Amino acid sequence: MRTTRDTLIEVAARLVDEGGEAAVTLREVGARAGLSHNAPYKHFADKRDLLATVAAVELRNLATRIARAVAPCRTGIEQVRASARVYLEWAQANPVRFKLVFGQWGTEPHDELDAAAAEATSVMYNCVAAAVADRTLRGDPDRIAPMVWSLGHGAVDLNLADHLRKKPGAPTPEQLVDDLIDLLGAG
Amino acid sequence: MRTTRDTLIEVAARLVDEGGEAAVTLREVGARAGLSHNAPYKHFADKRDLLATVAAVELRNLATRIARAVAPCRTGIEQVRASARVYLEWAQANPVRFKLVFGQWGTEPHDELDAAAAEATSVMYNCVAAAVADRTLRGDPDRIAPMVWSLGHGAVDLNLADHLRKKPGAPTPEQLVDDLIDLLGAG
DNA sequence: ACCTGAACACCGTTCAAGT
DNA sequence: ACCTGAACACCGTTCAAGT
Numbered sequence: 001m002r003t004t005r006d007t008l009i010e011v012a013a014r015l016v017d018e019g020g021e022a023a024v025t026l027r028e029v030g031a032r033a034g035l036s037h038n039a040p041y042k043h044f045a046d047k048r049d050l051l052a053t054v055a056a057v058e059l060r061n062l063a064t065r066i067a068r069a070v071a072p073c074r075t076g077i078e079q080v081r082a083s084a085r086v087y088l089e090w091a092q093a094n095p096v097r098f099k100l101v102f103g104q105w106g107t108e109p110h111d112e113l114d115a116a117a118a119e120a121t122s123v124m125y126n127c128v129a130a131a132v133a134d135r136t137l138r139g140d141p142d143r144i145a146p147m148v149w150s151l152g153h154g155a156v157d158l159n160l161a162d163h164l165r166k167k168p169g170a171p172t173p174e175q176l177v178d179d180l181i182d183l184l185g186a187g
Numbered sequence: 188m189r190t191t192r193d194t195l196i197e198v199a200a201r202l203v204d205e206g207g208e209a210a211v212t213l214r215e216v217g218a219r220a221g222l223s224h225n226a227p228y229k230h231f232a233d234k235r236d237l238l239a240t241v242a243a244v245e246l247r248n249l250a251t252r253i254a255r256a257v258a259p260c261r262t263g264i265e266q267v268r269a270s271a272r273v274y275l276e277w278a279q280a281n282p283v284r285f286k287l288v289f290g291q292w293g294t295e296p297h298d299e300l301d302a303a304a305a306e307a308t309s310v311m312y313n314c315v316a317a318a319v320a321d322r323t324l325r326g327d328p329d330r331i332a333p334m335v336w337s338l339g340h341g342a343v344d345l346n347l348a349d350h351l352r353k354k355p356g357a358p359t360p361e362q363l364v365d366d367l368i369d370l371l372g373a374g
Numbered sequence: 375a376c377c378t379g380a381a382c383a384c385c386g387t388t389c390a391a392g393t
Numbered sequence: 394a395c396c397t398g399a400a401c402a403c404c405g406t407t408c409a410a411g412t
Contacts, residue, residue, distance in 0.1 A: 004376085020291060025404065036378050038406075043376090047405065099291055102348040104207060104283075109349075117350040142356065146342065147363050151334065154341020158333070161289040162296075163304040169329065176334050183370045191395085212385065223397050225387075230395090234386065 005043045007033050013054050013097070020096050021103070024051065052110040055101045059116035062090050063123045070123070076131025077185060083127045084152050084177045091156040092173070098156065124149055137184050144184060152177045192230045194220050200241050200284070207283050208290070211238065239297040242288045246303035249277050250310045257310075263318025264372060270314045271339050271364045278343040279360070285343065311336055324371050331371060339364045 011032045015024045026047055027037040044050040069086045073079040091098040105113065128145040131137035137144060155173035171179075198219045202211045213234055214224040231237040256273045260266040278285040292300065315332040318324035324331060342360035358366075 020293075026406090027404075037404095038379090039377060041406080096291075102344060102350065104286055105348075106207075114349075117348075121350060142354070143358050143363070143366060146345070146358060147338065147366060150341035150345055150360070150363060151338045151367075152341070153345055154337035154339065155333065157289060157344055158337055158340055161292075161304075162301075163289065163308060167329065171330050171333060173337070176330070176337060179330060179334060180338075180367070213387090214385075224385095225398090226396060228387080 004033070004035075004039075008040055008043055008050065009054055009057060012050055013058070016051075016054065016096050016100055017094070021051065021100055026050075048106070049110070051100065052105060052113045055097075055103075056110075056112040056116040058094075058097050059101055059113070059120050062087070063116070063120040065090065066120070066123050070127055075136045076127065076129075076134045077136035077181065079127035080131050080137065080148060080181060081178070083124050084148060084181075085174065087124070087149075088152055088156060088173050088177065091153075092159075095160050099160070102153075102157075137181075139184065148177060148180060148184075151180050191220070191222075191226075195227055195230055195237065196241055196244060199237055200245070203238075203241065203283050203287055204281070208238065208287055213237075235293070236297070238287065239292060239300045242284075242290075243297075243299040243303040245281075245284050246288055246300070246307050249274070250303070250307040252277065253307070253310050257314055262323045263314065263316075263321045264323035264368065266314035267318050267324065267335060268365070268368060270311050271335060271368075272361065274311070274336075275339055275343060275360050275364065278340075279346075282347050286347070289340075289344075324368075326371065335364065335367060335371075338367050 008029060011029050012024055015028060015032075024047070026040050029050070030037045030039045033039065040047075040050055044053065066083045066086045069082045070079045073082055125141065125145045128137065128148065129141045132139065132141045132144070152173055155176050159173065195216060198216050199211050202215060202219075211234070213227050216237070217224045217226045220226070227234075227237055231240065253270045253273045256269045257266045260269050312328065312332045315324065315335065316328045319326065319328045319331070339360055342363050346360065
């Protein structure tokens with residue numbers, strides 16, 4: 001059943017895609033949902049809560065997609081490669097949502113977003129753990145997992161900021177992650 | 188000579204530190220500079236221009252700091268380590284400026300910010316080139332440089348989003364970059 | 375429980391006017 | 394050339410009132 005709350009989340013997500021975080025005004029969200037400009041306050045504490053919920057939904061969908069892509073893999077290293085591929089594909093196809101998810105949420109935590117982040121983190125860690133378990137990768141999973149994830153995340157972020165890919169033959173995030181996994185497999 | 192323009196940039200930078208990008212209002216910038224609320228329009232095209240200029244100044248300072256830290260290094264790999272250390276130190280000590288510099292600047296480019304980014308990129312690439320030249324690192328500089336930078340950048344960004352360092356024994360960005368440089372040196 | 379409409383304090387930006 | 398003050402259209406948030 002699609003509740004009013006779900007509609008508001010979808011409308012906000014669409015607005016984020018169309019014009020970035022700044023384009024999300026509670027007035028426009030209400031209007032597109034066929035409600036008044038402050039109807040969102042009956043479902044969310046404030047604008048930050050609405051946006052954080054959009055980010056949480058996005059992260060949960062990503063985690064699900066990664067888990068699905070990883071399922072048919074027969075070796076651990078293939079799981080790591082598949083999970084990285086899905087992550088990079090998602091980030092580059094949805095740059096504004098990517099920026100929203102990893103944006104600045106201030107000091108006070110947001111439960112739903114934190115839980116979604118923990119879920120996504122867990123899925124990616126499990127792939128590395130599997131790779132270390134079946135010896136297709138060597139080393140400490142608690143070191144390898146953040147290394148692979150940080151590299152992919154950083155490469156996409158630098159690309160989006162356009163502070164990196166100026167050169168014509170510059171490597172893609174996919175190539176960089178593949179290089180690292182090769183290094184980790186050989187070591 | 189400190190021009191009015193410089194004062195406005197400094198005031199904006201201070202406001203960014205105090206309360207994030209959202210805390211920078213042209214009215215407050217004007218007030219703290221002892222001017223009216225739209226005096227900034229005589230020195231900057233709009234708010235985006237002012238913030239991008241703040242980011243450009245910050246990036247130029249970072250590039251200078253890296254160049255200084257790298258100068259006394261005798262081997263290329265030490266240059267790479269030193270440059271990464273300065274970058275990570277800066278990013279973690281100034282998380283809001285870090286987010287500003289690599290934030291979303293829209294589609295249309297900003298000349299001063301682009302030039303500053305090219306300068307910073309160049310400084311970091313030169314370190315890797317030196318390391319490959321004196322054989323303290325092996326491989327293609329155009330692959331190694333973005334790899335090291337992306338890893339450091341991504342590790343900091345994931346830390347700031349708090350989507351990574353939940354675990355107590357999680358590696359720091361410094362440790363991750365050191366691990367990668369070790370891998371690259373051994374390969 | 376959910377929604378509306380008016381109201382408040384704010385903001386970026388523009389413009390005519392001053393020196 | 395640089396600055397001001399008034400004005401405009403907008404925004405998040407609050408609140409009293411409706412069903």
